[in-house]
Structures are given as C-alpha cells and as structure tokens.
Amino acid sequence: MDSRRRHMCIVPLVVIGLLPGCSAPRAQSAPPSSQSPAAREQPAAAVNPITIDSSEEQIRQAVATARMGRKLTPKAWPNGARIAVCLTFDVDNELLQRANPLPVPLSVGEYGATTAVPRILDLLDRHQVPATFFIPAMGAMLHPDMLSSILSRHRHEVGVHGWIHEFWPGIGDAAKEERMLTSDIDYLTKATGRRPVGVRAPSSGFSPHTFGFIRKAGFLYDSSLLAADEPYDIVSNGQPSGVIELPIAEVSNDYVYYGETANGALPSPDAVFQIYKAEFDLAYQERTMFILTQHPHVGGRRSRIVNLDRLITYIKSKGDVWFATMEQVATYVKQQPRS
Numbered sequence: 653m654d655s656r657r658r659h660m661c662i663v664p665l666v667v668i669g670l671l672p673g674c675s676a677p678r679a680q681s682a683p684p685s686s687q688s689p690a691a692r693e694q695p696a697a698a699v700n701p702i703t704i705d706s707s708e709e710q711i712r713q714a715v716a717t718a719r720m721g722r723k724l725t726p727k728a729w730p731n732g733a734r735i736a737v738c739l740t741f742d743v744d745n746e747l748l749q750r751a752n753p754l755p756v757p758l759s760v761g762e763y764g765a766t767t768a769v770p771r772i773l774d775l776l777d778r779h780q781v782p783a784t785f786f787i788p789a790m791g792a793m794l795h796p797d798m799l800s801s802i803l804s805r806h807r808h809e810v811g812v813h814g815w816i817h818e819f820w821p822g823i824g825d826a827a828k829e830e831r832m833l834t835s836d837i838d839y840l841t842k843a844t845g846r847r848p849v850g851v852r853a854p855s856s857g858f859s860p861h862t863f864g865f866i867r868k869a870g871f872l873y874d875s876s877l878l879a880a881d882e883p884y885d886i887v888s889n890g891q892p893s894g895v896i897e898l899p900i901a902e903v904s905n906d907y908v909y910y911g912e913t914a915n916g917a918l919p920s921p922d923a924v925f926q927i928y929k930a931e932f933d934l935a936y937q938e939r940t941m942f943i944l945t946q947h948p949h950v951g952g953r954r955s956r957i958v959n960l961d962r963l964i965t966y967i968k969s970k971g972d973v974w975f976a977t978m979e980q981v982a983t984y985v986k987q988q989p990r991s
Contacts, residue, residue, distance in 0.1 A: 699714070700714070702714050716888070716889045716890065717858070717860060717863050717864075717888060717889070718858065718877060718886050718887075718888055719879070719886070719888070720879040720880055720887070720897070721884055721885035721886060721893075722884060723880070723882055723883070723884050724882070724883040724884055724885060724896060724985040724986075724988070725883060725939070725940045725941070725985070726984065726985055727988075729939075729984075730984065731974065732972060733974035734939050734970070734972040734973065735932075735935055735936045735940065735942060735970075735972075735974070736941040736942075736974045736976055736981050736984075737932070737941070737942050737967055737974065737976070738783075738784060738898065738941065738942070738943045738944070738976060738978050739776070739781065739783040739784070739944050739946070739964075739975070740784045740785075740852075740875070740943060740944060740945050740946070740978065741772065741783060741784070741945075741946050741947070741948055742813060742852065742945060742946070742947050743765075743769065743785050743786065743791055743813070743948055744788065744791065744813075744817050744854075744947055745761040745765050745791050745794070745795070745948070746758045746761035746762050746765075746794065747761065747788050747790065747791055747816050747817040749761055750816050750817065750818075760912055760913065760949060761949050762949075763949050764949030765791075765794070765795040765948070765949075767952065768948035768949055768951075768953070768957075769798050769802070769948045769952065770801065771952050771957055772946075772948055772952050772957065773801060773802065775957060775960065775961055775964070776807075776808070779968065781975040782807040782808055782809070782977045782980070783808050783809075784808065784809040784811055784977045784978040784979070785808060785809070785810050785811070786810075786811045786812070786813035786850075786852040786875075787799065787810055787813055787840070788814045788815060788816055788817045788854065789814070789815050789816075789835065789836050789839035790815060790816045791813075791817070792839070792843050793839070793843075796843070799843060803845075807977075809850065809977035809978060809980075810840060810844050811848050811849075811850035811851060811852060811875070811978065811979075812836045812837060812840060812848050812850070812852070812871075813836075813852055813853075814832075814853070814854035815835055815836050817854040817855075819854060819855050819857045820832075820853055820854065820857045820859050820862050821857045821858065821859040821862075822857070826859075826861040829859060829861060829862065830861070830865045830868075833865050833866075834869070837869060848871075849873065849979050849982070850872060850873045850874070850875060850898075850978050850982065851866055851869075851873075852874070852875045853874075853876040856877075856878070856900065857876075863895075866895060867888070867893050867894070871895060872895075872896065872979065872982050872983065872986070873895065873896040873898050873978060873979070873982035874895055874897055875897070875898045875899070875900055875943070875978060876900065877897050877899050878899050878900060878902070879897070880897075880899050881899065881901065881935065881940060881941075882938075882940040882941055883897065883898055883899075883941065883981065883985045884896070884897050884899070885897070896982045896985060896986060898941075898943060898978050898982060899943070900943060901931075901943070903927065903931060904927075904928060904931055904942075905945040905946075906924070906945070906946045906950050906951035907947050907950055909923075909924045910951070910953075911950075912949070912950065921955045921956045921958070921959040924956075925962060925963060928963050929966060932963075932966075932967055936973075941981065943978075944963075
C-alpha cells in the first residue's frame with residue numbers, strides 16, 4: 653500500500669474518534685469531566701477583582717463575606733472519642749449533565765441512583781455507621797425511591813445541595829438566588845418530613861450574596877468552605893455569624909481522582925485509599941475531625957467502594973472514633989461552652 657492510500661485509510665478513523673459520542677461519555681459532556689465540579693463551573697462577573705490598584709480597605713471588604721473565625725474543635729468528642737468522622741455523599745447523579753442532557757452521559761449519573769446508592773447504603777448498614785447525603789431537590793424528585801431508601805435507615809441525614817446542582821455565583825440575580833434556596837429547603841422539607849439544617853453549595857460556589865442567604869435561612873451549618881481541617885465559626889464582615897462551618901477538602905474528594913469515567917487525576921482506588929488513610933491518620937493524631945466527600949455515581953463503582961469498605965474498616969479498628977452525621981457534629985460543637 654503506497655503512502656497516499658495509507659493516509660486515506662487513517663484519516664477517517666481520526667475523524668471518527670473526534671466525533672462527540674463516539675468514545676467515552678466525557679466526549680458528549682461540555683466540560684472535561686476530569687476536573688472537579690468546582691473547577692468546571694465559571695462564575696458570573698458578579699464581583700470586583702482584587703488588583704494592584706485596590707486599597708487596603710477594598711481588599712478587606714473583598715474577602716470579608718465568609719471568613720474563618722474561632723476554631724470549634726471540642727476538648728473531647730462524645731464517649732471519649734479522639735476524632736469525629738463524617739462520611740458525606742454529594743448525590744448529584746444526572747444533574748451534572750444538565751447542560752447537555754443526552755442519554756449516554758445521563759446514564760453515567762443515573763448509575764448513582766440505581767446502583768451506587770443502594771450499594772453504599774448496604775455498606776453503611778454492614779458497618780452500622782451514619783452518613784450525610786447532600787441531594788439537589790430535583791435529584792430527589794427524579795429518584796423518590798432512592799430518597800426513601802436513605803430515610804428508611806433512620807440514621808442518615810439529608811442536606812441541601814441546590815435545585816438542579818446549579819452554580820450559585822452563575823445565577824447573577826440575588827433575588828432569584830434566594831428564591832432558589834428557599835425552594836430547595838421547602839422541597840426537601842416536604843420530601844423528607846423534616847427541615848434540613850445543613851447545606852453544601854453545589855460545586856462549593858458562593859456568590860457575594862450566598863452566605864447572607866444561608867444565614868438568613870437559619871442553617872445550623874454549612875459545608876462548602878475550605879479554610880481549615882476542623883469545625884469553625886464563620887465570621888462575616890468582621891462579626892461572628894453563628895453558622896458553623898464543617899469544611900471540605902478537595903484532597904478528600906473522590907471526584908478529583910476518578911473523574912466521571914475513570915479519567916481523573918488519579919484513577920487508582922488503591923492510591924486513593926492511601927491518600928484518605930493519610931488524611932485520617934493525621935486528623936486522628938490532631939484529635940480533630942475527618943470529612944470524606946464522595947459522589948455515588950463516582951465512588952460507588954465496584955473497585956472503588958471496595959476501598960471505601962477498607963477505609964471504614966481501618967478507621968473502626970482505632971476504636972476511639974465517633975462516626976456521626978454532619979448535623980450531629982455541628983450540634984455537639986455548638987453546645988460546648990465558649991472559652
């Protein structure tokens with residue numbers, strides 16, 4: 653075969669490989685799924701950037717909306733435990749594909765409700781440990797049986813996670829953003845029979861108005877910020893807000909490692925286990941807390957949940973560990989005497 657004929661055979665194959673839908677589902681999704689959800693969202697131009705021309709006062713004001721205040725790690729956890737451990741699940745499912753709702757990428761998310769959440773609930777049952785599930789309101793609407801299954805265990809918590817996992821800074825309308833948060837609360841209250849006390853912003857996105865709305869809504873705690881490895885008071889514009897932050901960390905988030913279709917930064921479950929273990933070990937040494945963030949349609953895959961089982965088994969082997977919902981931790985630290 654001469655050179656011209658070889659090129660004629662190769663080129664069509666290259667073109668086919670670039671067509672959307674011809675490879676893994678990531679080819680159909682608008683943003684690259686190897687990034688975390690936070691990295692894939694682009695905020696609206698709702699804030700003034702800090703520049704070399706900004707005054708000291710402008711810089712102070714720019715960072716003042718939600719800051720770390722007093723550390724709230726108690727002198728002792730319940731029953732003499734050395735550490736509090738919270739297993740949390742962001743049940744985003746199909747709604748991560750809301751900008752491109754085609755059957756194949758939607759099915760990647762649907763797996764979370766049909767297969768992964770039942771598998772996770774069975775695992776939690778075997779270990780007899782609680783968890784907190786942050787669920788977008790329309791995710792609960794799409795899968796009422798999934799929500800019922802979570803609630804039927806009578807040990808898990810359900811928290812707010814948006815309406816359709818919308819990125820709050822991208823709404824660009826303060827009044828609309830507040831209405832959406834109110835709708836989130838109302839829907840989950842009706843669906844679960846209990847008003848949620850905790851919130852995790854979709855993609856950890858706060859607009860300049862978000863924290864004010866969270867505070868106004870009366871939430872006990874937020875779990876969207878990343879300013880520490882332990883509970884703390886959120887200070888807003890220089891004043892304690894009364895809202896407790898139970899901070900997350902990308903290093904303890906399955907999405908950044910696995911991606912949606914094993915195309916993340918570190919798709920090895922064994923390697924991810926070692927990271928989680930190291931994070932827990934130092935938290936245990938520091939006597940603070942360990943929050944794990946998982947996405948059922950990501951971390952609920954077979955090889956990955958085996959290592960989640962392994963992690964829970966390892967943590968339980970320490971003995972002096974308090975597994976708790978986020979609400980239980982926030983309630984406990986709020987009840988501690990102020991020093």
